[in-house]
Amino acid sequence: MDLTDKEYVEHCRDGHPEDFGLLVERYQKPLFSYLASRVGDGQQAEEAAQESFVRAFLSLKKLRKPESFYSWLLGIAGRVAKEQFRAVAHRQRDREAAETMMTDATDSGKEYPLEEAIAALPESHRQVILLRYYERLSCQEVATRLGLPLGTVTKTLSRAYALLRQELAAREGAEPTVNQTQQL
Amino acid sequence: MNCAECRDNLVACAEGLLDREALLECQAHLEACAGCRAEYKVIASLQQRLTKCGEAAAEVSIVAPVMRRVLLEHEEKETIMSRLFKYRWGFGLSAAAGTAAIILIAFLVFPKAQATAAEVMTKGAQAVAKLTSIHLRGQVRSAPADNFGSINPDSEFYAIELWKQFEPDLKWRVEKPGLVVVMDGQSTVIFNKSRNVANKRPQPSSSAFDTDWLHRIANLGNTISNELNNAQIKGWKLDTTEETAANGRMKSIVTIHAKSDIPENDYVKNSFFDNADTRRVYRFDAQTKLLEAVQVYLVRPSGEVLIFEFSQIDYNQPIEPSVWQLELPADVIWIQEPPKLPDNEKYASMTAEQAARAFLEACAREDWNEAGKFMSPITDRMKEGLGGLEIVSLGESFTSKAYGGRFVPYEIKLPSQEFNVRVSNTNSAKRYVITGIYSTNLQLIQDLKWTNAPEVLPNNDAYAKLSPAQVVTACMNAWIKFDWDEMRKFDPAYDVEDNIAQVKEAEKNGMDVHIIFPVVQVGEAFWSPEQSAWFVKCRAVQTKKWNMAIRKDNPAGRWQVDGGM
Numbered sequence: 024m025d026l027t028d029k030e031y032v033e034h035c036r037d038g039h040p041e042d043f044g045l046l047v048e049r050y051q052k053p054l055f056s057y058l059a060s061r062v063g064d065g066q067q068a069e070e071a072a073q074e075s076f077v078r079a080f081l082s083l084k085k086l087r088k089p090e091s092f093y094s095w096l097l098g099i100a101g102r103v104a105k106e107q108f109r110a111v112a113h114r115q116r117d118r119e120a121a122e123t124m125m126t127d128a129t130d131s132g133k134e135y136p137l138e139e140a141i142a143a144l145p146e147s148h149r150q151v152i153l154l155r156y157y158e159r160l161s162c163q164e165v166a167t168r169l170g171l172p173l174g175t176v177t178k179t180l181s182r183a184y185a186l187l188r189q190e191l192a193a194r195e196g197a198e199p200t201v202n203q204t205q206q207l
Numbered sequence: 208m209n210c211a212e213c214r215d216n217l218v219a220c221a222e223g224l225l226d227r228e229a230l231l232e233c234q235a236h237l238e239a240c241a242g243c244r245a246e247y248k249v250i251a252s253l254q255q256r257l258t259k260c261g262e263a264a265a266e267v268s269i270v271a272p273v274m275r276r277v278l279l280e281h282e283e284k285e286t287i288m289s290r291l292f293k294y295r296w297g298f299g300l301s302a303a304a305g306t307a308a309i310i311l312i313a314f315l316v317f318p319k320a321q322a323t324a325a326e327v328m329t330k331g332a333q334a335v336a337k338l339t340s341i342h343l344r345g346q347v348r349s350a351p352a353d354n355f356g357s358i359n360p361d362s363e364f365y366a367i368e369l370w371k372q373f374e375p376d377l378k379w380r381v382e383k384p385g386l387v388v389v390m391d392g393q394s395t396v397i398f399n400k401s402r403n404v405a406n407k408r409p410q411p412s413s414s415a416f417d418t419d420w421l422h423r424i425a426n427l428g429n430t431i432s433n434e435l436n437n438a439q440i441k442g443w444k445l446d447t448t449e450e451t452a453a454n455g456r457m458k459s460i461v462t463i464h465a466k467s468d469i470p471e472n473d474y475v476k477n478s479f480f481d482n483a484d485t486r487r488v489y490r491f492d493a494q495t496k497l498l499e500a501v502q503v504y505l506v507r508p509s510g511e512v513l514i515f516e517f518s519q520i521d522y523n524q525p526i527e528p529s530v531w532q533l534e535l536p537a538d539v540i541w542i543q544e545p546p547k548l549p550d551n552e553k554y555a556s557m558t559a560e561q562a563a564r565a566f567l568e569a570c571a572r573e574d575w576n577e578a579g580k581f582m583s584p585i586t587d588r589m590k591e592g593l594g595g596l597e598i599v600s601l602g603e604s605f606t607s608k609a610y611g612g613r614f615v616p617y618e619i620k621l622p623s624q625e626f627n628v629r630v631s632n633t634n635s636a637k638r639y640v641i642t643g644i645y646s647t648n649l650q651l652i653q654d655l656k657w658t659n660a661p662e663v664l665p666n667n668d669a670y671a672k673l674s675p676a677q678v679v680t681a682c683m684n685a686w687i688k689f690d691w692d693e694m695r696k697f698d699p700a701y702d703v704e705d706n707i708a709q710v711k712e713a714e715k716n717g718m719d720v721h722i723i724f725p726v727v728q729v730g731e732a733f734w735s736p737e738q739s740a741w742f743v744k745c746r747a748v749q750t751k752k753w754n755m756a757i758r759k760d761n762p763a764g765r766w767q768v769d770g771g772m
Binding site for chain 2: 043056173188
């Protein structure tokens with residue numbers, strides 16, 4: 024039985040920073056995927072992911088809704104990605120080119136980042152999606168990991184797909200934003 | 208199957224979870240119903256998109272580097288907090304409550320065997336609930352002056368000790384023969400005895416300078432939560448056994464099979480405690496519940512090697528105040544952050560390879576001012592070792608998951624030294640043996656007189672047939688292999704003993720003797736009428752092929768040589 028994001032956040036705040044590792048473990052892959060879709064480069068995405076986690080840890084006390092940790096993390100990651108582009112522009116002395124790069128990368132395919140839609144899911148649904156697709160477990164393995172019947176996992180997946188579709192349908196085509204960024 | 212039933216089964220169908228009968232029914236309905244078919248396509252498309260995202264991130268593993276930074280940040284914050292709020296170290300009431308919660312979580316989360324392991328460890332922490340100090344003594348396989356976290360299964364064992372006082376103030380000391388770090392409650396200082404260099408953090412710390420993994424063992428309450436957390440998120444196996452010791456006392460043994468998240472082909476895999484696949488064995492006395500010993504085995508495909516153990520653990524014993532004092536030599540060299548240079552940009556814009564080349568070229572021309580821009584401090588011993596080197600090759604740099612800098616492969620040749628070896632067979636065994644080392648113009652450098660005549664060997668004839676050059680070659684081969692018995696057949700016993708002592712000293716100083724010892728090229732023999740003796744021309748050549756660790760995460764943003772020299 025995994026603990027919730029809220030519980031892990033509270034543990035970290037209570038002087039157990041090692042619990043932050045469990046949050047990193049949980050979200051490192053979707054965060055990387057999200058950043059890779061924005062910056063378009065694996066190495067930069069990994070660096071940005073590391074930086075985002077560290078900043079999140081340092082600001083953990085400011086997080087008003089611990090249960091929204093993942094959405095909040097995506098907001099931080101969005102800012103880190105922008106800073107990374109600015110740094111590239113500065114190094115290249117060609118801000119315009121870098122801005123173009125960022126626009127191209129963030130608008131690629133005009134698909135709303137799945138990870139933001141995943142962030143909007145209820146935590147129990149999000150957990151199943153992350154384990155199934157980012158940890159690449161089979162439904163049976165997800166069931167074992169979470170101590171749930173297989174049928175509950177497939178039903179949760181089914182509901183999660185429906186919610187993801189709603190979220191994507193509502194947002195795709197719109198400028199991607201993360202609502203929770205103002206919490207910092 | 209109607210539409211509602213079909214849609215209930217769509218995910219199970221897409222996941223291949225339906226039995227044959229239900230699958231056929233579902234497929235038949237999908238063929239007949241355009242609405243459900245469209246729904247199925249949408250789900251499949253979403254699944255594909257999710258699968259693609261998951262696959263792109265499959266290799267990502269950043270827990271270790273993030274947590275290193277996080278714990279470092281936490282440590283600094285904790286230090287400030289401890290001063291402001293008189294933070295109490297050790298196991299107080301809240302810690303006891305915490306460990307009870309861990310048992311509960313363990314029973315909920317883990318199978319029975321693992322929950323039992325958690326229970327044994329938790330009771331071990333509770334047994335020392337009023338811990339005021341701990342002193343751990345043991346041994347580790349790594350060079351005496353090497354990092355505390357480094358391990359080398361091919362090394363001898365060297366002593367390692369950790370003293371930790373939790374109350375009234377936190378103080379600690381960790382020591383190996385060549386390296387010591389002391390946190391005296393005010394600041395933290397590390398001293399490398401062999402290099403005579405020191406580094407200081409002007410604040411107290413709960414752990415620093417690569418000692419974190421040792422503190423994780425010493426802080427028993429956290430050891431449990433750390434190991435259980437890892438077991439949970441990384442799927443590490445825990446198990447417990449009981450055995451009867453020689454004195455008849457029962458022991459509870461908890462074993463943790465830890466897998467590093469560093470890829471197998473990573474350069475630093477299994478070089479440091481935190482990057483290694485290990486089997487950790489915690490031994491508790493079943494009656495007192497106290498932790499009595501810890502052993503860590505490196506687990507490799509070729510087998511297991513014991514790399515570390517704490518075999519003596521003293522709880523709540525008074526610690527001499529002198530333990531918290533660190534006497535440093537007057538000429539100790541302090542490590543400092545590299546300053547910004549007037550032409551800093553020139554260096555900051557270099558690639559790792561360019562910086563490595565610039566550093567080695569500066570050493571080659573013995574321009575120590577320039578070399579010092581890439582490495583600080585450059586000690587006299589380094590100047591002696593690297594001055595006049597010749598670059599053979601420099602490769603493309605590479606990274607490691609566990610290192611914040613880059614590694615640059617290099618091969619250098621150090622200046623060769625020529626000398627002559629005198630040999631003589633005017634002894635009762637009638638075979639050539641070494642009797643002295645001479646310069647190229649036959650000035651005596653080292654006299655190697657035989658106190659006792661060379662012994663007649665069981666296979667003496669074979670050795671008696673060797674020419675002067677063959678004898679010197681055989682002796683040098685024995686030397687380079689540290690085959691001291693073979694070397695004694697050619698070299699006086701006292702000189703062999705000196706060589707053994709030198710090797711031990713080098714190892715004590717943290718040197719890899721297999722890399723630093725030169726290769727001696729043996730040339731032709733010649734007769735010297737003036738000396739009435741045979742001499743063999745020799746040339747000592749030292750080639751070094753290794754990976755330079757180099758990083759630029761410093762305020763000046765310049766590449767700094769961090770190791771591998």
